[in-house]
Amino acid sequence: MRSYDEYCAIAKSLDVVGDRWTLLIVRELALRGACRYTDLRNGLPGIASNLLADRLRELEHAGVIAREDAPPPIATTLFRLTPRGERLRPLLDDLVRWGLPLMTEQKPGDAVRSHWLASAIELTLRDQQPDASPVTVELNIGDQPIVLETRGGTIHTRLGPADSPDATLTGPPMPVMGLLLGLLQPADARANGVEYTGATAVLDRIGPAVDAEMPLAAPPS
Amino acid sequence: MRSYDEYCAIAKSLDVVGDRWTLLIVRELALRGACRYTDLRNGLPGIASNLLADRLRELEHAGVIAREDAPPPIATTLFRLTPRGERLRPLLDDLVRWGLPLMTEQKPGDAVRSHWLASAIELTLRDQQPDASPVTVELNIGDQPIVLETRGGTIHTRLGPADSPDATLTGPPMPVMGLLLGLLQPADARANGVEYTGATAVLDRIGPAVDAEMPLAAPPS
DNA sequence: CAGCATCCGCTTTGATACTG
């Protein structure tokens, strides 16, 4: 990106991470850890191959990511965040929080990856009955199942099928996420194709954290 | 900006504020309050007029800013952040914090505006002697003086000349900011043209807050 | 196949000029 040529911390940050695709590359590495070139392409649908190569070079030069050779049996290049790159996590978290109200808008062509959604869930949901026995919920959305586990009042997520979940939510990503994040009423979610199995009490204990500001924020026409 | 077409909160945020210049427009409105078109142009040196008009339209459409007519004697259009736009402040703050280490790099052509620097100062400096009597420091950098005032352990800033400052710092923006932010040693600052008047003890009480992580973060060649 | 580099048409941006 061409520099803004401003002696301003915000502009200098954007000189480094303000390019198209750049923060999404950082997102992939932050959410999935060290990645191969191919993994990155999979997590960034639509990126041109030359652009990915360019951005990786720029990020490496800026000290945000580092290249390393994977241990012997694998023999491939891995890209990972440096400590400096790790310090972009608060920024990514802010972007998740600010973008949550927009999760009510899923366009037909939107790509879906489970790891994108898991991070939004961890950041905004809490277990409102921290003292009750832990529960697990399986979400069947995206490219692979997401498992929610209550842990001391917070919600943790991991990818892959759950052993014996206390409940499962299945359906299109938008209404499932909308329901969980408190952006959609249960009736609306059901009307949009969300199917629920398991103990109904489970969903009542999982809800948006108090600080999840949700003024719907629909843009005025 | 062309949409990323991803069902991901980060990507959806960037669909709205990821365009070139967009976050800098939000910065201007966040730091200076409601602005006229002309004020924005002044705070965004180098932006093309048509781009500013485009971005303002897009931001208005996204519900981030609103247009309003100034009260009678003025008769001009003002742009201001909506509540939704105000919620971008944490993002801007994170960009400031992440970009601070880059403030050691001032390129010859870099534009300087005092209000950009004042925000960085408020975000990272603390008064380490909160119980001592308040002091004021005047910085002569940028397009107008910046006044630092200690208040209960924190540092507040305002623009314009100070009445009778306890100290003044004068010189090129980079070494003055570097000195204050703890990125430059006093001797290096002096060698780079920083002049100091007033009680030397004043500078000792003003320093980076403990959470201001400053691993120098210089990119590797 | 992983990790790029090249080419080309299209879109966005930058610089400047002009207008109600």
Place this chain on the structure above:
DNA sequence: CAGTATCAAAGCGGATGCTG
């Protein structure tokens, strides 16, 4: 003051080809 108009240059997207 608050924009619009114009056009060249830069950036991006998509396809393809190359190299280990």
